[in-house]
Amino acid sequence: MSDTHKVDLITLGDELLLGIRENGHLRYLGEVFGRHGLCLRRNVTCRDTAEDIQDTFEAAWATADILITTGGLGPTSDDNTREVIAQCLGLELVFDPQVEADIQSRFEKLGRTMSENNLKQCYLPKGAERIPNPYGTAPGIYLKHQGKHLFMLPGPRSELQPMVHEQVMPRLCSQGFCNDCLAYLQIRTIGVGESALETRLQPIFDKHPGLQVAYCAHQGMVDVRLSGLCPDEIRNIGDTCREELGPDFACFGDDPLAKIIFDHLRADERTLAVAESCTGGLLANAFTDIPGASKVFNGGVVCYNNEAKMEMLGVPEDILCQHGAVSAETAVAMATGAAERFNSDYALSVTGFAGPCGGTPENPVGTIYIGYHAPCGTWCVRMKYPGERVAVKMRAVNRALDVMRRKLAKYKVEDALANMMAEAVE
Amino acid sequence: MSDTHKVDLITLGDELLLGIRENGHLRYLGEVFGRHGLCLRRNVTCRDTAEDIQDTFEAAWATADILITTGGLGPTSDDNTREVIAQCLGLELVFDPQVEADIQSRFEKLGRTMSENNLKQCYLPKGAERIPNPYGTAPGIYLKHQGKHLFMLPGPRSELQPMVHEQVMPRLCSQGFCNDCLAYLQIRTIGVGESALETRLQPIFDKHPGLQVAYCAHQGMVDVRLSGLCPDEIRNIGDTCREELGPDFACFGDDPLAKIIFDHLRADERTLAVAESCTGGLLANAFTDIPGASKVFNGGVVCYNNEAKMEMLGVPEDILCQHGAVSAETAVAMATGAAERFNSDYALSVTGFAGPCGGTPENPVGTIYIGYHAPCGTWCVRMKYPGERVAVKMRAVNRALDVMRRKLAKYKVEDALANMMAEAVE
Numbered sequence: 001m002s003d004t005h006k007v008d009l010i011t012l013g014d015e016l017l018l019g020i021r022e023n024g025h026l027r028y029l030g031e032v033f034g035r036h037g038l039c040l041r042r043n044v045t046c047r048d049t050a051e052d053i054q055d056t057f058e059a060a061w062a063t064a065d066i067l068i069t070t071g072g073l074g075p076t077s078d079d080n081t082r083e084v085i086a087q088c089l090g091l092e093l094v095f096d097p098q099v100e101a102d103i104q105s106r107f108e109k110l111g112r113t114m115s116e117n118n119l120k121q122c123y124l125p126k127g128a129e130r131i132p133n134p135y136g137t138a139p140g141i142y143l144k145h146q147g148k149h150l151f152m153l154p155g156p157r158s159e160l161q162p163m164v165h166e167q168v169m170p171r172l173c174s175q176g177f178c179n180d181c182l183a184y185l186q187i188r189t190i191g192v193g194e195s196a197l198e199t200r201l202q203p204i205f206d207k208h209p210g211l212q213v214a215y216c217a218h219q220g221m222v223d224v225r226l227s228g229l230c231p232d233e234i235r236n237i238g239d240t241c242r243e244e245l246g247p248d249f250a251c252f253g254d255d256p257l258a259k260i261i262f263d264h265l266r267a268d269e270r271t272l273a274v275a276e277s278c279t280g281g282l283l284a285n286a287f288t289d290i291p292g293a294s295k296v297f298n299g300g301v302v303c304y305n306n307e308a309k310m311e312m313l314g315v316p317e318d319i320l321c322q323h324g325a326v327s328a329e330t331a332v333a334m335a336t337g338a339a340e341r342f343n344s345d346y347a348l349s350v351t352g353f354a355g356p357c358g359g360t361p362e363n364p365v366g367t368i369y370i371g372y373h374a375p376c377g378t379w380c381v382r383m384k385y386p387g388e389r390v391a392v393k394m395r396a397v398n399r400a401l402d403v404m405r406r407k408l409a410k411y412k413v414e415d416a417l418a419n420m421m422a423e424a425v426e
Numbered sequence: 427m428s429d430t431h432k433v434d435l436i437t438l439g440d441e442l443l444l445g446i447r448e449n450g451h452l453r454y455l456g457e458v459f460g461r462h463g464l465c466l467r468r469n470v471t472c473r474d475t476a477e478d479i480q481d482t483f484e485a486a487w488a489t490a491d492i493l494i495t496t497g498g499l500g501p502t503s504d505d506n507t508r509e510v511i512a513q514c515l516g517l518e519l520v521f522d523p524q525v526e527a528d529i530q531s532r533f534e535k536l537g538r539t540m541s542e543n544n545l546k547q548c549y550l551p552k553g554a555e556r557i558p559n560p561y562g563t564a565p566g567i568y569l570k571h572q573g574k575h576l577f578m579l580p581g582p583r584s585e586l587q588p589m590v591h592e593q594v595m596p597r598l599c600s601q602g603f604c605n606d607c608l609a610y611l612q613i614r615t616i617g618v619g620e621s622a623l624e625t626r627l628q629p630i631f632d633k634h635p636g637l638q639v640a641y642c643a644h645q646g647m648v649d650v651r652l653s654g655l656c657p658d659e660i661r662n663i664g665d666t667c668r669e670e671l672g673p674d675f676a677c678f679g680d681d682p683l684a685k686i687i688f689d690h691l692r693a694d695e696r697t698l699a700v701a702e703s704c705t706g707g708l709l710a711n712a713f714t715d716i717p718g719a720s721k722v723f724n725g726g727v728v729c730y731n732n733e734a735k736m737e738m739l740g741v742p743e744d745i746l747c748q749h750g751a752v753s754a755e756t757a758v759a760m761a762t763g764a765a766e767r768f769n770s771d772y773a774l775s776v777t778g779f780a781g782p783c784g785g786t787p788e789n790p791v792g793t794i795y796i797g798y799h800a801p802c803g804t805w806c807v808r809m810k811y812p813g814e815r816v817a818v819k820m821r822a823v824n825r826a827l828d829v830m831r832r833k834l835a836k837y838k839v840e841d842a843l844a845n846m847m848a849e850a851v852e
Contacts, residue, residue, distance in 0.1 A: 017466040019456030020642040020651065023449050026471065031445030040443040042482070045452065045469040056468070059485065195502075216446040223446065274728075280714020281707035284728040288706020289816055291782050299734040301727050302700075302710040308725040308768055312738065342734055356717050387584065390715055 005177055007033065008064040009043040010056055012071035012081060013155060016045045024157055025070045032164060037183030037227065038066075038172065048072050053084045061088070065148055066177065068168075071155030073138035075117040081152060082141065086125040089145060093123035096130055103137050131167045135159040140167065149175075184227035185238045188250040190257070190402050194222050204240050211237065220398045221250065221257075247406050257401035258286040264408050265296045265346065270419070273342030274300035275313050275334040277325065278354040278368065283397045298342040303334070313337030326351050326363050328380040331371030339373045345419065347373040350400050354392045368396040370403050375418035376411050379403070431603055433459065434490040435469040436482055438497035438507060439581060442471045450583055451496045458590060463609030463653075464492075464598065474498050479510045487514070491574055492603065494594075497581030499564035501543040507578060508567065512551040515571060519549035522556055529563050557593045561585040568597065575601075610653035611664045614676040616683070616828050620648050630666050637663065646824045647676065647683075673832050683827035684712040690834050691722045691772065696845070699768030700726035701739050701760040703751065704780040704794065709823045724768040729760070739763030752777050752789050754806040757797030765799045771845065773799040776826050780818045794822045796829050801844035802837050805829070 009029055015021045026043045033040055044060065046052040048071065060067055072081030086093050099122040107114040121138050124130060131140030131151070136159040141152040151168055153160050172178050189197060194217045201224065205211055212228035224241070226234050242249045251260055265272055274283050284300035287293050301312045306325055309315040315333040323329040331351050339347035352368030359365035370381045381403050385395045408415070435455055441447045452469045459466055470486065472478040474497065486493055498507030512519050525548040533540040547564050550556060557566030557577070562585040567578040577594055579586050598604050615623060620643045627650065631637055638654035650667070652660050668675045677686055691698055700709045710726035713719050727738045732751055735741040741759040749755040757777050765773035778794030785791035796807045807829050811821045834841070 015640060015642060016452065017456050017469065018460045018640060018651075019453045019458070020640060020649070022453055023469075026442065027445045027448055029445065030443050034444045041473065042478070043443065043449075043469075043471040045471075047467065052468070214440055214444055214446065216441045218447070225444065225446065276707075278714075280719070280723075281702075281710030281726060281728070282714075284707030285711055285819075288704075288708075288728065288730070288780075288819070291815055293706070294730045297706075297730050299728045299730045299738065300707060301738070302707070302714065302725045304714070304720045304723050304725045311767060312725065312727070341737060354714075389717055391584075393711075393715070 005038065005065045006041045006063060007038055007066045008060045008068070009040055010060060010067065010069045011043060011045045012048045012053065012069065013045070014047050017047060025155075025160060028157075028161060029068065029164065032169065033178070034225075034227070035183060036169065036173065036178035038178040048078060048080070050080055050084050053081060054088055057085055057088050061148065061150075066151075066172070067148065068151045068153065070153050070160060073121065073140075073152060073154045075115065075121055075137065082120075082123065082125070085150075085152065089125065089143075091125040091127065091145075094126050096122055096124050099124070099130055099139050102132065102139065106137060131163060133159055133163060135162060142167075142171065149177075183231075184225050185231075185234045186253055187224045187226070187238055187241055187245075188221060188252070188254065189224065189245055189248050190221045190250045190398070190405075192222065192245075192248050193217075197222050197224070200244060201241055204237065204244060208233070208237055219394050220402070223254070247409060250402075250405070256286065256289070257398060257405055259290055261401060261404055261408065262287065262290050262293065262296050264405075268416075268419075270296070270345040271298050271343075272296055272346045272348070273298045273338040273344040274347065275338035275349040275371075276300065276302050277304060277309070277334075277350065278352040279350045279393050279396050279400070280304070280354075282393050283348065283350055283400060286397055286401065298344045301338060301341070309334065313341060324360070324363075326353055326360075326367060326369060328369050328371075328382065331369035331380050332373070332378050333371075335371035335373035336378060345375055346404070347371075348400050348404050349373075350396050352392075352396060354389045354396070356389060366392055368392070368399070370396070370400045372400075372403055372407055374407060374411060374415055375422060376414035379407060431464065431491045432467045432489060433464055433492045434486045434494070435466055436486060436493065436495045437469060437471045438474045438479065438495065439471070440473050443473060451581075451586060454583075454587060455494065455590065458595065459604070460653075461610060462595065462599065462604035464604040474504060474506070476506055476510050479507060480514055483511055483514050487574065487576075492577075492598070493574065494577045494579065496579050496586060499547065499566075499578060499580045501541065501547055501563065508546075508549065508551070511576075511578065515551065515569075517551040517553065517571075520552050522548055522550050525550070525556055525565050528558065528565065532563060557589060559585055559589060561588060566593065568593075575603075609657075610651050611657075611660045612679055613650045613652070613664055613667055613671075614647060614678070614680060615650065615671055615674050616647045616676045616824070616831075617674050618648065618671075619643075623648050623650070626670060627667055630663065630670060634659070634663055645820050646828075649680070673835060676828075676831070682712065682715070683824060683831055685716055687827060687830055687834065688713065688716050688719065688722050690831075694842075694845075696722070696771040697724050697769075698722055698772045698774070699724045699764040699770040700773065701764035701775040701797075702726065702728050703730060703735070703760075703776065704778040705776045705819050705822050705826070706730070706780075708819050709774065709776055709826060712823055712827065724770045727764060727767070735760065735763075739767060750786070750789075752779055752786075752793060752795060754795050754797075754808065757795035757806050758799070758804050759797075761797035761799035762804060771801055772830070773797075774826050774830050775799075776822050778818075778822060780815045780822070782815060792818055794818070794825070796822070796826045798826075798829055798833055800833060800837060800841055801848060802840035805833060 046056045072079045128141050128143040133139050138154040143150040214225045216223045281302050287297045303309040306320050314337045319329045334349035335347040349371035353359045353365045355365040366386045368383045372379045472482040498505045554567050554569040559565050564580040569576040640651040642649045707728050713723045729735040732746050740763045745755045760775035761773040775797035779785045779791045781791035792812050794809045798805045
């Protein structure tokens with residue numbers, strides 16, 4: 001289904017070409033369309049001059065079935081998408097009194113007076129349909145013309161996204177362009193490189209002609225998106241992949257690793273604390289991004305020097321002197337200290353050299369130790385990741401979360417027994 | 427200068443059109459080019475099939491002066507940018523033994539063996555120049571042909587960005603396509619909305635015909651980018667804006683707020699600690715993203731419950747009982763506690779309700795208290811920001827940093843005196 005319709009997106013705006021703002025519309029629309037089995041063929045970002053809009057529009061209109069434009073519908077003089085496209089199509093602009101009433105009413109609600117220049121927003125190309133915009137002044141425009149479908153949408157994200165959801169997708173679905181239900185399944189994996197993952201999963205995929213597979217690697221994880229077949233069949237393929245992947249399977253969908261851990265601990269009514277040096281708060285932040293985090297997460301310490309590690313986490317001075325702040329021994333002592341100080345069942349710690357300075361011959365920049373304290377024991381994992389400081393921090397956090405996720409799954413019974421014994425002693 | 431050359435960017439990749447990954451290359455290249463006075467005319471994102479690459483390339487090549495492509499240079503069968511473009515231009519692919527040697531040496535360093543399929547990366551269109559890639563296997567390709575300039579770059583960000591910086595920009599500059607020096611000046615402001623800012627600065631801009639101004643609002647800050655005139659003139663206008671803005675001026679350029687504070691404290695050889703509840707590590711993370719952060723930043727505590735606030739920061743139980751965890755009193759006690767526990771000159775704290783749950787009638791969801799402890803005194807600021815949890819955290823961090831930045835500037839002398847007295851007592 002996805003390849004039968006040619007869907008193009010034109011995103012207008014100098015700020016996109018100057019790199020001032022991310023092209024979020026491509027990401028949003030690509031994701032929403034893909035979820036409904038409709039794949040974007042092309043996205044063109046161009047400047048908002050009349051000449052550039054005309055060139056880009058005419059080239060896309062010549063071959064697309066469905067064309068979306070974003071931006072240039074505002075009230076000021078440099079907003080001219082509506083005018084240029086009407087001219088390209090040889091359509092006159094017709095005044096729509098309902099748009100004027102909508103804009104009037106919006107201004108009244110805000111206690112402001114409608115400006116003269118808003119009047120230009122009340123004109124639509126002849127034969128076009130107004131798409132109401134409850135979130136701003138510029139209405140969207142829908143035009144069926146020459147057997148093609150054109151949607152012109154306003155640029156602000158807070159206006160465009162609900163309009164796509166409430167107005168554009170229902171129109172496309174009702175005309176048979178896309179599925180009502182979810183058209184893909186995403187498998188989130190961690191700990192396997194993209195090419196190794198392909199080698200493991202390809203034999204499964206080869207048994208299903210027509211299956212479409214897209215890979216996306218990010219921060220040590222690889223997401224695999226399956227589409228092109230009916231939902232039941234895709235779900236079965238997903239289950240087969242899950243079995244093949246074993247502990248390298250993280251989840252279906254796009255839950256962050258911290259959320260997977262949170263759900264696990266929440267179900268068991270257990271608590272967690274963290275202790276960090278080089279990741280500097282990013283590990284705590286991963287947990288506190290989750291709504292309701294306080295049900296599981298008690299807190300964390302960022303210790304950027306030895307004194308803080310001793311004072312705040314009770315790391316023994318001997319360990320720091322003998323093994324150094326970046327060592328397996330310190331990582332484990334930090335985790336245990338965090339569990340004790342925050343009165344938590346579990347604790348996760350990270351210590352290392354994020355760079356660009358620091359490092360020793362044995363532990364060069366990019367070396368990270370991850371400590372993990374659980375009711376049934378403590379562990380340490382060493383990793384090395386070459387890269388920039390911010391990338392090293394992110395990788396270290398993801399690796400720490402993955403260490404905990406795997407241990408939680410592996411030692412589920414042992415942890416439960418250790419908890420029972422601890423509670424019996426209390 | 428910016429409009430005389432037509433510069434197009436073609437970004438290849440199904441994952442961009444599926445919305446799996448942000449089109450970061452557009453943002454990066456748009457920003458780097460813009461900084462050197464070269465403006466992108468158009469960006470086309472297309473699928474990586476031979477047909478789509480051919481259509482997109484031929485359309486762009488017909489009118490562009492400079493064309494950049496990203497992606498599709500890898501070793502696997504679906505990487506075919508090189509082959510398709512060579513065919514479009516009627517150029518045969520020629521084996522380059524230096525590329526093979528580079529790839530061999532890279533694999534040896536990683537202790538791995540080069541695969542057979544890497545050999546396809548050793549072919550370049552006839553007449554093209556290899557752009558070395560020290561960060562991956564795929565070399566970039568530079569081709570002057572038919573009076574136009576073509577750069578083919580690999581897709582991974584960690585390979586593309588240094589290659590642009592080290593190889594592409596110098597080539598463009600040496601051929602007179604762009605300025606060696608900065609072609610724009612960015613003014614970073616905080617605490618003023620975009621339209622209010624325009625009202626304050628427009629009278630200055632009106633005096634300089636030809637000046638181009640672009641605004642970009644993000645996370646409570648507004649960046650103003652000035653271009654279109656000679657560097658000296660722009661710098662003078664920037665200085666006038668700085669005077670007009672007073673404390674709402676953050677910096678020239680794009681330093682994060684934490685970096686501005688870091689530089690201030692580093693110059694004075696002072697130290698800092700943080701204490702957070704609702705921002706959950708994001709404030710500490712802002713400081714620890716700075717290389718060399720440990721020179722100033724001693725550490726931080728994330729306290730997600732009252733016990734942790736008492737145990738880890740010494741917040742008195744009375745304060746928590748009488749005023750609650752989300753209060754001015756608790757915010758100040760957290761800051762003072764952090765300064766004491768981490769033996770720091772300054773401390774910054776945040777406590778509040780990030781949502782979606784929590785909140786009281788007096789302090790609804792989105793209410794944040796920021797505490798600040800300095801040598802010459804303590805302060806508290808209350809803010810309220812409606813929005814999603816993650817957005818509230820980000821805004822609260824930026825506001826806390828801005829509170830500290832403003833107080834640092836205002837109480838510079840008082841802090842210095844307080845420090846002198848404290849050191850005399852010691």
